[in-house]
Amino acid sequence: MKQRSLRDLTVSEIGLGCMPMSWAYAVADVDPEEVAATLRRAVELGVTLLDTADVYGPFTNEMLIREYVVDAGLRDQVTIATKGGLVPIDATNYGRNGRPDDIRAACDASLERLGVDMIDLYQLHRIDPDVPVEETWGAMADLVATGKVSYLGLSEASVEEILVADSIHPVTSVQSELSLWTDENVVNGVLNLCEERGIGFLAYCPLGRGYLTGTVTADVIGEGDFRSANPRFTAEALTANESIVAGIRAVASRHGATAAQVALAWVLEQGAHVVPIPGTKRRRWLEDNVAAADIVLTTADLADLAALPRSGAPRY
Ligand SMILES: NC(=O)c1ccc[n+]([C@@H]2O[C@H](COP(=O)([O-])OP(=O)(O)OC[C@H]3O[C@@H](n4cnc5c(N)ncnc54)[C@H](OP(=O)(O)O)[C@@H]3O)[C@@H](O)[C@H]2O)c1
Secondary structure, three states, X not given: OOEEEEOOEXXXXXXXXXXXXXXXXXXXXXXXXHHHHHHHHXXXXXXXXXXXXXXOOOOOHHHHHHHHHHOOOOHHHOEEEEEEOXXXXXXXXXXXXOOHHHHHHHHHHHHHHHOOOOEEEEEEOOOOXXXXXXXXXXXXXXHHHOOOEEEEEEEOOOHHHHXXXXXXXXXXXXXXXXXXXXXXHHHOXXXXXXXXXXXXXXXXXXXXXXXXXXXXXXXXXXXXXXXXXXXXXXXXXXXXOHHHHHHHHHHHHHHOOOHHHHHHHHHHOOOOOEEEOOEOOOHHHHHHHHHHHHOOOOHHHHHHXXXXXXXXXXXX
16 A cells, blocks of 8 residues: 655555444444454555544553554554543543643553553644643653654644644644545645645544445434434434535446545545545455545546535534
8 A cells, every 4th residue: 555654654545543443333333353354454455554542432442452453463564543632521521631641641541551662643632722732742742752652643733733732842643534524624724734844634534424435324323323413413414415425426436436435535635645544343344445545536526526515514
């Protein structure tokens, strides 16, 4: 697989979002053997970037990486990206905690759960409005200085916050949502700023939490599924956005591809610094997604995709 640069860190041009392996979507469908096989297959296919977070599960997702990647002897073949700075309040709500001591403790706990000596990319999951970003980022820079972490990333940061952090310690990546139904990070200038500075942009939810693949209908979203409380997955929103999926399918049919592949090919087109991290818990979707790297969208395809509406419903 081709590689892309997140500043000094080189990763496969398509990564793997591990969140659905233990959290968020159709968790009742999780099959541990399939999860293990998916992680092994990702490595075989040359996917090197594995994205996880302490809060996914909560606190179980990193342990899957330990069991099926680190303990399986595959650690040296992957870049492990995890996150700290979000804490569970109850089953569905999360708070932000960027206090330096707590970030240091969160990093130690992630190292322990992952079973590694060093985290390749440690990302601040959210900026805590009650703690100056300088303080949180300064503590994270100390984690690099003490050898616990190699590179640092932000998630859902503004242009101003990225600039402040980057003046203290290099921002290797910014992880935020980017897909055919969400162009917020184009509009707010974050995608551009990252390109100018060579900062990698990790595009999360590149498949619109599954919706853009055309496989998600109201009946597949069960109770407890994160999407059941998300404004983009109400019955009205699902219906209102059908034209987006139809437009993606029309482009896909010209390439003999799936809608998921076109959605990912579009994300890859948004800049050489952009790395989509589609999430899945199964080999079938992983293989489909990795093959998206072979699709070359034409000017006409890109014009048709640009003309599609964005989601009218908010992200959260
Ligand atoms: N920084 C943040 O705040 C943040 C927020 C959200 C996500 N993330 C990260 O970004 C990653 C990606 O986002 P995401 O997982 O939320 O959403 P996503 O990648 O847009 O979509 C994932 C969903 O799509 C399904 N899927 C994947 N490939 C498919 C294919 N080829 N055809 C049909 N369905 C397919 C998956 O199904 P299965 O579950 O059945 O495999 C899963 O339910 C996450 O895993 C996580 O690592 C970060």
